[in-house]
Every structure is written in structure tokens, then in C-alpha cells.
Amino acid sequence: MKRKVIAIVLVVAMIMSLTACRSSSNQSKGSSGNVAPTTSEGEELEDVTLNVFMDLGSTLSSGIQSDPVAEYIKEKTGVTLNLEGFDNQKESVMVASGDLYDVTIIDQPAYIPPLISSGSVADLSDWIQYAPNVTESSQASLKYSKEFLSDESGKLFVLPMRTKAEAVPSARDMDGNFVRWDHYVEAGSPAINSIDDLLDLLETIQKNHPETDSGQKTYAVSQWSDWGRGSFESQLSKYLGKTGIPLFSSYDTDDLEYHDLFDDENLYLAYAKYMFNANQRGILDPEAFIQRHEDYNAKLQDGRVLSTMYQWEINGINNELVNSGKAGFVDIPFADTKEYPAKIKCVAPFGYRQRLLVVSSKCDDKKMRAIMRLIDFVYSEKGARTIVNGPEGITWEIDDKGVANFTEETLKAQRADPTYLSTQGAKYYQGIIGLDYDLYDSTGKRFYDLTLNSDYIKDALNDYEKEYCKFYGIDVPLDVMTERKNQSVDNRAYEMLMPSEHPTDISRSTTSIEAYMEQQLPGLIMSKNQEEYDVKLAEIREKLKSMDYDTTNAYYREAFKNAVVTYDKLMK
Template sequence: MKRKSVLTKVLAATLTASMVLSGCAGKTAAPTATDQAGTDAATDASATGEVSSDEEMTFEIYDVAANYQGEQTGWYGKVLKDELNIKLNIIAPQVSGDPTSLYQTRCSSGNLGDIVILNNADMQECVDAGLVQPIDVSAYPNLAKLKEQIDLFNADLGDGTQTYAIPTEMNTNGPTAYMAETVLSYPAVPWNLYAEQGCPELKNLDDLLDLLKKIQDAHPTNEAGDKAYAISLWPDWDDTSIETVNQMTKWYGQEVNQSVLIGTDNTIMPLTDKNGAYYKMLKFLFKANQMGLVDPDSATQDWTTVCDNKMKQGRVYLFWYNWQRGFWNTPERGEERLNYAAVPVADTVIYQPSDYYYGSGRCWGIGSKVDETKKARIMEYLDWLASPAGATFQHAGTEGLIYTVNDDGTYTLTEDGLNRFNSDVQVPDDQGGGLWADGNNQVNQWILQDKDTNPETGECYDTNLWKSTIEANKTATINEWCEQFDAPTEVEYFKKSGLLTPVASVNKMLAIDDTDISLIRGQCAELTKDGSWKMIFAKDEAEFDSMWDSMVEQMNGLGWETLVKFDTEKYQPVIDARKAAK
């Protein structure tokens, strides 16, 4: 098999062209003493962490996590200006229309960005291609505290002797800690509607569908009279398969990783195995649609439409991400028993990694074209992101508007802070103006995970885990849920019921697709996504089964088994590292 990626080919062509051009150019003048002195000073600043911020500087960030393209404005933009005298210009492949073309074009220019935020595999490729430069975190106190994780990650980059990248979302709590009170993915419904049905015991997914059917039949619209559905989906997050289905597989002990399913039991199986959770959850959504529970707009609407026009308006009865609840739940609604809460399903086996001690699968780097002066300022910015101040701005917001400081130094969310995700919070002009949500950090990525402990408060940065927030959320919803299930939190209930044993979170540099694998993956992805959506809306079970078999047959003809073999070998180091972390 060929072992050259598309990026390698692009860069090879660019290198050839540049060699021809350089051969025609005249000799470059040697630097003057003044030039050399400036370079030395900048190099010293980058190495020591001492840098002047007197001059405003703009950083261009190529950011695979961003859902926004352009200048960072609003309250967070003002924070960056006040704290560091910098501006951010975000290049977001996700909203570019053609992310692959954008990536290849910028790589071929030799300048991906001043700062790059990439998936791990792409960072490996960019290091090999010379698109990012080495850094030294030892002179930066906040980054230096994360040096163990940073060094371990970089051992797999380049020749393993230099630091090129900083993993995203690290913490200092240890590799097996799980601090949250909820799991990432699990069924949740409005508590009042669950109680209205008598808090039924749910043995399996069929029982869950029966519950959702009764809820939707009893409440076909929201209070405004708009049609409501048990389930509303969106396709714009899909990559190699339907992302919603991918997240639901975690209810049954498996996580989708491209063409394979990785289990809590450390097994790896093909996505297309009928004994696997992808098939199971796709069948669940098919059955839901047969019962009239799936929003008919699901295959064509986008996330923003679902979130703003449906979830926030009480038009969707089943949530599965724990963070979806933030778009609806409030203390006031909790007292009215309207908040969403988990509904245990007895046969589930929850796939939940521990908190991201080693990182979350993406990383930060500095572009190879960045000069030493700008590099020093970028390193200052990255160190600030890893500081208590930077992490508090990221995960909470601004003091006064979003939270206040208690006498013991801990924090309490204000009314605006409690409602910042589900209502239009106006930011004062002297703090940047506009709406809070519009001014939030559009980079959409960070260095410290919110589960890390703030040394200034002794609590997590996650506002949901502040003692004051937990106390404020002890509403009728929470109190009744705790009484019903005889547990202080959802996680504690899952653990005592044998439904949850968190697996160790690891962050490994994985094998990169070569051109042949990339072609197979791309073709199979389109078949998987198209076939899966059609199966959800199949007219009957016979058509569902026929579609599944046809999809698998077509994929096998495109090299699916080769792809599965590649991904099985690719993810085996994750299994090995997970076993070692226990």
C-alpha cells in the first residue's frame, strides 16, 4: 500500500516549486547587527517567558473546533485585549464549506496559521511536513504544571525529542478520576412528564419508547402550541457515520471510532457488526420513527435550528447529551419540576471515559512561519489559557456579570450566570457589549478541562460543580429524583446499580490514513451516513434489514474489511494504554 497522504503529496509539489524559484533568486543579504540583535532578544523572550505586551498583536488561528469564522469580538474579545493586548482571527474549516480543500490549500502555502488547533493525526502530519515549530513550555509556570502530560504526548511526535504540541482539555486530577454528577450520554426527559407517567421502571429500550410515546401523546405541542416530538436529530455533525447514533452507542458500552466500536470491556468490533451498539441504536431510532416519535425535519435541519427553535422552546422530550440540559434547565424550572433528568434503563452499560487527564484528542501548535517575537506572545497567551484566570474566563465568564466571589473565596453564579446558556444575557458596554453567547470564546477549545481544580477556590472550574450551584440546583426536580432512585447524583446511582464503571481516558497519537485508506474511508462514510438516515425512515422492518444488508455489501466491495483491519490496529494502542492506566 502507498504510504503517502494527500498532504504529503501537496507539500511535495510545493517544495519542488519553491526549490525551482529559489534556484532563480539572487543571494540574500546577511542580517545586519541590528537585525540579529532583534532576533536574539525575541529568542530570549520566547525562551524565558518574559515578553512585552505594549504593542497590540493579532493571531490567526486555524481551528478545527470552531463553529465561527472571523475576529473574536464581544466580552471575550475584550478580555483578551485587556489581559494580553491581542486579537484573534479565527479560520474555521467546519464552516468553510470545503474543509479538506481549505486544509490542503493552506498547507500547500506553507502557512496553516499562527496558531493551529488540530486533531492529533493532523498534528502528526503537520510536524512531519514542517508546518509547526518546536516550543519550550518549561519557562511558563502554568504550562509547566502540565509538563508530564505534554511530554508524554510529544513522545509520539516527530522523533520524540522536542515539544511541538499542547494537548487540549487536560487536568491535574489523575488519569482515572471522574468528577461530574452526570455522564456524557444517557436518556433524559422532563421530570414532570416522567412523574406524570408514574415514574415507570424501564427495563430496556422498548420500555423507553413506550414512555416517550405516552409523553408525546399526552403533550403533542409545547405551551405555545408548536408541534413537539420525542426525538429531534440533525445531520450537520455527521462525519463517518451519524453522530447522534454514535453518541447513543455509549448507552450500551461502546464508543464509535471511525469504522470500529471500542467497548468498556476493551474489545474492538466493526461498526457494521449486528451485535454492536451502532446497529442497536439505529434500530432504536427506526422503531421510534415507526411510532411517530421522530421529528420529520431530522434529516435536513441543522444543529442551530434544533437548539434554538426546538430544544429551547420545549419541543423535544428526549435529550441524550448531558450538556443539552443547559439549554433548558434552570433553578426556577427545577422548582416547577420541568427540568430534564436521567431516566435509568436497566439493561444499559454506560461507556464513560474518565476526565481528560492526558488530553481530549486535539492539540495546539505554533505555525512554522511565526517569528520569535510573535511566538513569545503566543506562548504568553497559551500559558494564560492554562492559568486560573484564563480557565475561569473560559469556563465561567466575568466576575460581576456571571459570578460573584463569596467570603470564603469560592464563587456563586449570578442570575445571568445561571441563565447564560438558555436566555439572552446582555453584556454591559464596558465589558464588550452585545449578548453573552455571541461574545463567548469562539475558539471553542481550551487547555485546561473544566473538571480541573482551581487552586484559588479549591473547586472545579465547571460551574455545575461549584458548591453554590449544587445547592441552588437542589430543586424539587433534584430532590424528587434523589428520593425516587435513592442516590445523591446520577453517577452515584449508575455506579451502585452496576451500570457504570468509567474507563481510563487516554490520549494517543494514532496512525494516519494513507491515500488508499483515506479513499476507502471517504467512500464508506458516505454510504454509512446515507444508508443510516434512510434506515431511520424506512417504511418497515423488512426494508430496514434490506437497507442494512445492502449498505454492508456495498461497503465490503469498496474495501470496508481493509478499513476495519486498519482501524483495529490503529486503536489497539488505546486499549493497551487504557489497561496500563488502571
Template sequence: MLKPLLKTTGLAVLLASLLAGCNSSSSSPGASPAAEKDDNSPVTFSYYMFSSGKKDTLASETTIGKELQQQTGVDWKMEYLVGDSATKAGVMIASGDYPDVIASSGEMSKLLDAGAYIPLDDLIEKYGPNIKKVYGPYFDKMRNPEDGKIYALPYTANQGEYSGSPNVGGGAFWIQRSVLKEFNYPKITTLDEYFDLIEDYKEKHPTVDGAETIGFVSLAGVANNFFTLQNPAMHLAGYPNDGGVMVDTKTHVARTVAGTEEQKRWIKKLNEINAKGLLDPESFTMNKDQYLAKLTSGRVLGYFNYAWQIGDASKNLLAAGIDEKRYAPLPIVFDSSIKDQYIDPPGFVNNYATGITVNAKDPERIIKYFDNLLKEENQILIQWGIKDQTYSVDEKGRFYYANDEQRKIHDDVELGRKFGFTYFSNDWPRYGGESTLSDGNAFSPGNQPEVVASTYTEGDKKFLDAYGIKTFSELFNKPEERPWFPAWSIALEQGSPEQVFTTKSDDLQRKYLPEMILGAPSNFDKIWNDYMAEFNKLDKAGYEKKITEVVQNRVAGKW
């Protein structure tokens, strides 16, 4: 088991200095005479996030939250999802017991249909100059098609020049670097090559620290993460993450991933590796914490996932300091003739957003907080932190990490929670992640070339040199333009035939895909045929027609 090797004394000193710095008037971004006229009396609101993997806390218990509280008087009781999001949303709706604010993470249409959110148009007009500045160009894409009103503030309103990530923040087939090193850093492109390499390594190294080496692991047992089993089929076929569909770039016609030859090919490959003992049998039973612990253990050779889902494991492996046990992202496809499209093109998502509920005690105060949060100096605070403490600025005005202590506050899991990066970098009204600040710096530190260059370890550099590249994203093809992207943001009315199709389709996949994967290879075709017999009873054609219609409307500029 690889454990983080942390120097607690130095970190304690760092945290003390950070907290002390935040109590100083000189480190209060956003303060202005106009702000002093607002009601800054103490108040605490409730904020529920339909995202998991974070500990419930008060915003004021973080450095960022405390700083924002000093500016506004507002504190937040932040609560995160435990269990299934659809179930939690259903309970909220049935009881009518809503917090002041909800970040939807995919439950937006259900909550909207239930009347959980209030319209924000008048509040924005009266109290939201910064909201209008950030979201103004996107207002037409944010309006509810039923009444033309704005109910929530999304997280993808990119500002300035588009700033792509030098590293891979999305989906990939990840492989332990020791596997690549063992075979002198080969170039592998196809799914067969990927699993052949893992199989060869596992044969040579059957155990790690006395425990069995795990060839490949999935997070498919966690209800809200089942898409990590569904999505690889589209990526292997050369499509980005458009959700449950693959959209032709020329005709703009959408077709489901479920029930296709692409899905069959992917699931059959998992059946084959399972029969060889390469697939972790707990892939369909363990929870997310157990999954992340396995990735951190050094026993897992490969997995498919999105980088944002495994951030804590990545940080812990980095802190442990053993580069060979860290993972490298690979753009794996079915056949070498396929052009990978793992990296997302620029897009706008309007249904993963934050809204004020009908139970909110003081919507005016809340919208003012959000407006203050969207000042550029506060957007810098939630991403970069405090100048000269968590980042520095060079003579050219470029942001960077001047030392290991600055870098550590961003990379270490517990320090990130204490400072607030873990809590404030997502699930709040914010600039889109690919934004550029007004001075040309990247909004996201992970997109800043100076930061990326300084954070590469000797192991990173050795890997990049072996493949003749300067950043990990150079392993991947650049994204093609997709004006509709992402299709998974298309809102489906609750109870509509299309929404019913997605629910029943997902239910069938949850039932049959694990059975296909874990069963004997001789039974695969029979189970696939049983699955398709049930799947073909669903209105796939109606669903594809609807998604195609919305995609083509978006291409025409109609959102």
C-alpha cells in the first residue's frame, strides 16, 4: 500500500500563515466602497450539491469561505450527495424540503419541473452586474424554453480566449507507468494492444507488496458512475463524451451508444479479460472510496475514467512520490484507423448549474453573494488563492507556483479542503474552466503553461521525453468543432417518451452488462441477444429523432 509521505509540521505552519493572511485587510479581494453599503450582517444559508466525494462543512471553515464571508457576511452550510442522486431529488421534491440553494449536477430538469427553483431574471437585473458580465453572452442558452426565464447559473461560461488544458482533465484509458517502463515506453493505440500489455505485465508481476496485481478495474458498481462503463464504447469509436449518443459531424444525426456494435465490442472485450483474470471482480460491488483506495494502492494496472473523478487518488499518489505507480492517460481506440476525440471541444452546459430555491430565506442576499463571487479578483481567489501565499506573479504578470509549499496547497487533498479549493472550484457560479483572465493568465491553474511546467516531476519528464512530447495532452488529437456539444446537456422533460427511454435503457444496461462481462465467454452471445430483445422493445427511434432535432437546432444557433 502506497501512503502519502507528508511533512505535517511544515504544512501546519503553511496553514497557519494562510489563515493569518486571510484575516489581514490587505488580502481582501473585492472590497469596495459600494460593497460597504450592502447588508453584511452575519447570515448562514444552506447549499446542497448533487455531487459526491466531499465532506459536509461550513464554508467559513475554509480559507476561501472565510474570506468571502468577511466580504459579504454570508456563510454556507454545504452538504453533498450520499447515495443515488435521483433518489435524493425525489425525496426533496416529495417533501418540498429544499435548502436555500441547490447545485443540480444532472437533476436540473426534474427540480425545474417540480418548481423547486425561482426565476432569477429580476434579481440579476437589480443586483447582478457581474452576473450579466459573465453570463450575458450565454443568456439565450440559459433560458427555460417553457417560459423564457433564467432559473440557474451554469459552470461553463467561458471568458476571454479559450484556454485548453496541457494535461488531460477528461476521459482516457489510464495505465500505470510501471507497465510502460517495463516495455520501454511502447506506443499503444488500440484496445487489444492496451490489454495485451497489461496481461504481459501482470504475468511478470503477479503481486504487489504481497497482494495480487489487478489488471483492470471499473467504477461501474456506483450508481451515479455507471457511465464509466457505458462511455468507453463511444470514445473507442472516435467520439467525445456526448452522453448516451454518438453524433455524426457531417449529418448531425445522433444514434444511441446502447445496443450498438460499438457497445457489444467493448463489453465483449471486458468479458474476455475477465475470463483471463484481468478484471477486478469487485468492479460492480465496491463504493467510490474503495475504488480510489485501490488506485492509490499501486496494485491496479489500468482503468477507464475521467480525471475529475479520481482527483483524490491522483493527488495521493503524487504525494507518495513514487512516479512509477502513478498513471498515464492514453487515447485508446478500437482500431488504429480511428481518430481519437477524447478531449472535449468548447461547449456550453446549461443544466449543470446552481439555482436559488423557493424556500430560500433571502434570495436578494444570495444573488448579491453570487455577484460578488463573480468579480474577477474572487474568481482568482477560488482557483489560484492568495498572491504570494498559494501562487506568485512574475515580472511579466504571469501566475505560477514559486515553491513546493505553494504547489502543495493545490495538490494535497487535505490542504485543498482546508483552504477551500476542493469546495469552491466547482458547483458555484463561476467562469468556465477553459477561460482566460483579463490579463491573459489562465483561469484554471491546470491550464497555465508555467504551472504545468513547474509541476512536472522527474518521472513526468522522463515519460514525456520517452514519447517526444512536452505535455500529456499532446498524446491526444485536438478536438473537432461540434457546435451542439455536449449532447448530454439536452434537457428532457420528465415523463416524456425520451426521458422514459433513457431510464429504461439505463436499467437494462445495469441489469445485463455486468452479467455479460462476468459470465462465461460461451454464454456472451446468448446474454447479448436477451439484452437486445428487451432493448428493441424501447422507442430508440423516437429518442434518436428527438436528440437529432435538438442537435441540428443547436448547429443552426437555436438553443
């Protein structure tokens, strides 16, 4: 009896799992191949609702959208957007089953090859001609996609988004060496000629402000521990011009030299040294590597942490400081010398690896046409302007000289209510923008994000920002960076050219080495004295050797070298 029951259960289970297998491997048919022409100009746009899986940012919620920008998109392309928010788990089951949305934005290149091999993504090679703006603005990214995000056929399956074909100063969400301007002035506005100068400055600031208004102890330097490798970066990565890559290695952005953990030029070792010295001076928060980022941010808001490295973190805090009559945080630059080739500009000819747009192969021609209209729109200057500034004709217009500007009403409304642009849908759809946020428009001098242009900014400068500009002899704060002689370009392309899939043993040893370093670095930084620091560092290096570091490191060194060579070849 027992055996029979087991047998029945097994049979049922097998039948079920067979059907499961069949339906999951049966995705390969679909459209592509022969392409019907899209509707030509002047013809009525077909109304199509597209399901889009993308990062909803901080304003959108899933479902059908009806904000001013969505209405504008509908008017221009006939597309009604039905959004679904990005989620890692959801992405992984989608890739495993091939159940893609009409338009899906994938955030990991490693997911692309399986999607292509299971036939889940549509071939865009023939369709792309209907999105001329992509070809025009992002030629290199298409070439890249066909070579690195495709199979042997060299077809176009993926559109890497947020492309930035030419190096432009990073005007939004900068990294920097942020301290409060009044604190800096109070400390005697010292020049930062070395990291020791920076530590001196921070120490002075903490000495001047040992407690917050409510009597809590302050720390000049703090940190958090829940961002993995990203927890160990600081303003040094900007000013030393170093970019971190997997395995806690780094490369110099100016001469592209690779530094591993046995090399003191390594970004993370430079960071550890800096933090160690901060701790020696008693200006490092003892909870630096215990707290999570949200705790760090809360301390920053409470005024218990006196310096930080991300602009987005202090935007809100600066507003509050200004409202209460205080000065906000500003980026205090390191000396304009060869040692500090600051990362000022950014270029992303192949877009960002977290923004890979694919189209489901289940879309019929009608949907494909709509998708191409949408893609063409988000890659166009007009589309990009609409996404970051709100719809044309409502918030901005093009004047007689062909220059885009906010309308008078917008400027007035924005001054009265700083959230006005946001109510018009500005910056809602950055999750699907084709061109990067801070990119020059076709005039080559002005950002298409109108809030970044100096004419707009100059009008809105606060008192402390005016003082800051006067001190450095510039018009707007960004010029402190752009007028620098020693600067380097952060090229996102190298990251894109590193392999996206690693052999299993490499990816596993990477995981364990990174976990080991994440755990060891705080201990190293908290060393009691230089001697202990040196001993600990030697121990870490010794242990790394037993963790297959040499093989794994050689793999990444080679991969980076290849990326550089390939880049030169591709861009020729």
C-alpha cells in the first residue's frame, strides 16, 4: 500500500515537473525577422499600452501612469505606460522563466546571454532604424551591444541606456569632500595640499564643534558598513582619481594603472590609511563600521557627523541648514596638483551596466512599432529634456535662437515652491532615460537638464554659496571643478568591458575574498598604532594568499588590461 502511494505521488510529480520544464523552455518563438514599417510622419499614432519593468525611482508607483510627462509621452508616441517596479528577486525569476515584460530594464549583464539563448528577447537589428535618435546619439553603444551583449550572430538585442558619448563634467550627484562652509571659514580656510592637511582641517572642525546643539558628541569622520565594497570609499576616490573594481582592486583614472591589495597605491589601502590616521587623531566615529547607512545619514542630519562624501546625501540637509540661517555643506577641493587628478568628468559611451533595455520577443509588430517610438523618444534631446525638466510647452520651451529655457511662469512657480518641477513630472522617468542625466545638448555648452546650467543656478545661489564662489573666484560652484587643471575622466566603459560572467571558481573566490576584506578593513583601521597597523596588514596579505588571491587577482588584472585594449579598438 505504502509503495503504491509513493509510486502515484512520484508519477504525478514527474508529469508536473515535465510540464514545468516544457513551458519554461518554450519561449523561443516570437516576432523579429521581417519588419513592418512604422507609421510615417503625420499618420495617426496607434494607441498602445506597454508594460515596462524599470526602476521607479522615488516618485512613481506601479500601474498606469497619468502625470504630465506620461501624458506628453502618450501624445508624442501613442504609448500608455503601465509600469512595474524593479525588484531583484522578480528579475531573477523573470530571467529563469523568460517571462519578460514588453520592455524590461535588466540591471546585470550576466542575465543577457541566457535571455538571448532562450529566445526571450527580440532582435532589434532591423527595428533600430525606426529609432534614428539612438543611432545618432549612441552609435558606440550599439556597436558595443552587438559585440558584447549578443550571441555569435552579432544581432542587436540590448540597448544600454544612459549613454554619454562625450566627456562632460559630472554636474549632478557629485562625490566630493563636503564640509560646512562656515566650519571651513572658521577653521581659517586652509588649503588642502595633502591628506594630512585634510585631517588637520577635520580635526580643527571637530575641536571647534565638539558637541551638537543638543549636547551630543560629534565626529568629523564617520562611515557605514552595509554597502559591501562600497562602504570603503571616500572623497579620496574622487581626488586621488581612483576607481574601485571587484576584488578590492582599483585603477587610476588618468593612466589606467591597475593596483591590487599588495600595492600601496590601491584605493582601499589609501582609504584604510586615511581612516586609520583619522582614528589616531580621535576624529573617527567609533560606530563607523557598526552602523548602517541609514544610521549614518541620521547622524549627518542631527549634525553629529561633520563631513561627508555624497552630494545627494546633503541636498536635503543643506536646505534645512539654509532655512535655519546656517551655511550648508560645500566641496572643499584638494590642491590643483599632479597628486590629485580629480575625477571631474564622466563619460559613458556604452551607457551604464545597470541599464540594459531589452524587448520581449512575444511583442507583435504593433507593439514593436510603439516600443521603437518610445525608445526613439527617450533617446532624443527633446525626450531627455522632458524627462528631466517636465513636458515641453509646460515647463520649458525653445526660444528664437534655438536655446531651451524654462518659461517665465515656471521660474516664478519654482521660486515660490521648490517642488513645482516635480509636480510637473520632472525626473520621474529617469529609470528609462536614454541619455545620461547631465549631458550637454546639441549646442555643446549647455546641459539639457536646465537646472544645471549656470544661468539658472546663478539666480538661485544662497549666501554661503556666493561666498564660496567669491573665495574661489568663480561664477557657480561647479566651476571649482571644471576650471581645475589636474583632472581625469571617469570612464564607465571599462566597467562595461570587464567580463559579465566569470568562471564559477573565480566568482566564488571573489565572493569570499571580498567578504574577508569587508570584515578585516575595519579592524585594520581601528588598529591602536602604526606598528599594529603594519602587522595586521601583513597578516591580511598572508591570509589572502591562502584564499586563491593570486589566481583571482591575475584574472581581474588580465580582464582589466583586455578592457582597456578593447576600448581603444572599439573607439577607433
